[in-house]
Amino acid sequence: MPSGCRCLHLLCLLCILGASVQPARADDCSSHCDLAHGCCAPDGSCRCDPGWEGLHCERCVRMPGCQHGSCHQPWQCICHSGWAGKFCDKDEYICTTQSPCQNGGQCVYDGGGKYHCVCLPGFHGQDCERKRGPCEQAGSPCRNGGLCQDDQGFALNFTCRCLAGFVGARCEVNVDDCLMRPCANGATCLDGINRFSCLCPEGFAGRFCTINLDDCASRPCQRGARCRDRVHDFDCLCPSGYGGKTCELVLPVAEPTTTADISLGLTSAVMVPATGPVPHSAGAGLLRISVKEVVRRQEAGLGETSLVAMVVFGALTAALVLSTVLLTLRAWRRGICPPGPCCYPAPHYVPACQDQECQVSMLPAGLPLPPDLPPEPGKTTAL
Numbered sequence: 141m142p143s144g145c146r147c148l149h150l151l152c153l154l155c156i157l158g159a160s161v162q163p164a165r166a167d168d169c170s171s172h173c174d175l176a177h178g179c180c181a182p183d184g185s186c187r188c189d190p191g192w193e194g195l196h197c198e199r200c201v202r203m204p205g206c207q208h209g210s211c212h213q214p215w216q217c218i219c220h221s222g223w224a225g226k227f228c229d230k231d232e233y234i235c236t237t238q239s240p241c242q243n244g245g246q247c248v249y250d251g252g253g254k255y256h257c258v259c260l261p262g263f264h265g266q267d268c269e270r271k272r273g274p275c276e277q278a279g280s281p282c283r284n285g286g287l288c289q290d291d292q293g294f295a296l297n298f299t300c301r302c303l304a305g306f307v308g309a310r311c312e313v314n315v316d317d318c319l320m321r322p323c324a325n326g327a328t329c330l331d332g333i334n335r336f337s338c339l340c341p342e343g344f345a346g347r348f349c350t351i352n353l354d355d356c357a358s359r360p361c362q363r364g365a366r367c368r369d370r371v372h373d374f375d376c377l378c379p380s381g382y383g384g385k386t387c388e389l390v391l392p393v394a395e396p397t398t399t400a401d402i403s404l405g406l407t408s409a410v411m412v413p414a415t416g417p418v419p420h421s422a423g424a425g426l427l428r429i430s431v432k433e434v435v436r437r438q439e440a441g442l443g444e445t446s447l448v449a450m451v452v453f454g455a456l457t458a459a460l461v462l463s464t465v466l467l468t469l470r471a472w473r474r475g476i477c478p479p480g481p482c483c484y485p486a487p488h489y490v491p492a493c494q495d496q497e498c499q500v501s502m503l504p505a506g507l508p509l510p511p512d513l514p515p516e517p518g519k520t521t522a523l
Contacts, residue, residue, distance in 0.1 A: 169181075169184045169185070169186065172186075172196055173185075173186035173196050173197060174186070174192075174196050174197045174198050177189050177192040177197040177198070178192065178196075178197035190214070191213075191214025191215060192214065200212065200213055200214045200216070201214050201215065202215070202216065202217055203215050203216060203217040203227070205217075205227045206227050206228055207223075207227055207228050207229045208220045208223040208228040208229065209223070209227075209228035223253070224251075224252050224253035225252065225253045229253075230252065230253015230254065231253060232249070232253055234247070234249070234253070234255055235247035235248065235249045235255055240255070240257070240267050241257035241258075241259070241267055241268050242257075242263075242267050242268050242269050243259065243260060243263045243268045243269070243271070244259075244260045244263075244268070245257040245258060245259045245260065245263065245267065245268030246258040269292065270292050270293050271292060271293030271294055272293055273290040273291070273292070273293025273294060273295060273298070274290045274293075274295060274296070274297055274298040275288035275289070275290045275293070275298045276293070278298060281298065281300065281310050282300035282301075282302070282310055282311050283300075283306075283310050283311050283312050284302070284303060284306045284311045284312070284314075285303045285306075285311070286300040286301060286302045286303060286306065286310065286311035287300070287301040288300060288301075289301055303334075304334040305317075305332075305333045305334025305335070306333075314331075314333065315334070316331055317329075317331050317332065317334065317335060317336040318330070318331045318336050322336060322338070322348055323336075323338035323339075323340075323348055323349050324344075324348050324349050324350045325340070325341065325344045325349050325350065325352075326341055327339055327340045327341060327344065327348075327349035341372075342372045343355070343371045343372025343373075344371075352369075352371065353372070354369055355367075355369050355370065355372065355373060355374040356368070356369045356374050360374060360376070360386050361374075361376035361377075361378075361386055361387055362376075362382075362386050362387045362388055363378065363379055363382050363387045364379065365377055365378045365379060365382070365386075365387040381393070
């Protein structure tokens with residue numbers, strides 16, 4: 141048989157076998173799967189509908205939370221005998237099998253798994269578990285939301301459990317949260333309930349007023365000046381020729397002046413020492429005007445009062461100097477010996493002074509006395 145015919149024969153045989161096996165698997169799934177609550181999957185297993193479970197989809201799903209119950213349809217909770225309630229969690233024999241009432245209370249069944257307790261005098265609660273103790277006798281003594289505790293009435297005295305921010309036997313004292321002075325830089329602390337707030341002064345911010353606001357952040361300085369931050373203030377380091385708070389002013393520039401244009405009272409006088417006799421016309425030349433000093437004083441901005449004082453002082457100084465010069469010239473011309481040692485430059489000059497200090501001959505050292513001038517007794521010759 142040719143190879144092509146042999147392959148075709150094998151392929152037909154596999155198709156026949158596959159057709160005969162597939163109905164057998166479907167028939168096998170339907171035989172054990174509850175097709176009313178599910179269907180057969182391609183792999184031959186049962187696929188359950190919502191609300192059903194189990195290997196063959198034979199069991200319903202109970203209501204979530206159902207404790208002592210069963211179901212006939214999905215999401216049911218049918219209580220067993222002795223149980224009641226929506227979730228079958230209430231014991232119908234609770235008052236007979238085990239009494240929940242405490243402290244001598246009597247249990248009464250109300251049906252449907254519900255009951256109530258008849259408490260003895262001085263007790264109360266769902267199961268008579270609480271006693272009329274100090275908290276109830278005091279009538280809720282705790283203040284500001286405090287919780288009264290007395291061990292369910294069995295304690296001798298009550299205690300108050302205070303909320304945060306309150307202290308005291310009955311939570312009546314509000315804790316001063318500003319006691320530790322949390323606010324800095326002179327800020328005002330405002331006390332609250334378990335909290336505080338700081339009222340910051342100008343120039344500071346933050347929860348504790350510790351942040352110094354940058355007053356240079358807005359760049360207030362002009363002319364490219366450097367800004368220096370301070371406390372709620374700033375300084376501008378202005379360049380030369382500018383002034384003002386923000387360097388907005390242009391300062392005037394002083395013009396150069398000459399000696400002839402400057403008043404004598406506005407300047408300082410400089411004495412020029414004389415090396416020889418001073419003529420009468422030299423009185424006006426004793427004072428020289430310092431232009432640099434005038435410019436410096438103009439830049440310093442002298443006031444009107446200062447200028448007047450300078451004028452008066454300059455006039456008095458000029459008058460004093462002129463008087464001194466005149467007196468010196470007068471004494472020189474008359475040849476009157478001025479007080480003090482006689483210091484004359486002429487080597488053989490002997491003044492006609494009657495003073496004993498002026499009887500000394502002024503001779504150069506090493507020269508002999510003239511023959512016509514012998515030394516007198518009691519006289520001294522200066523060598």
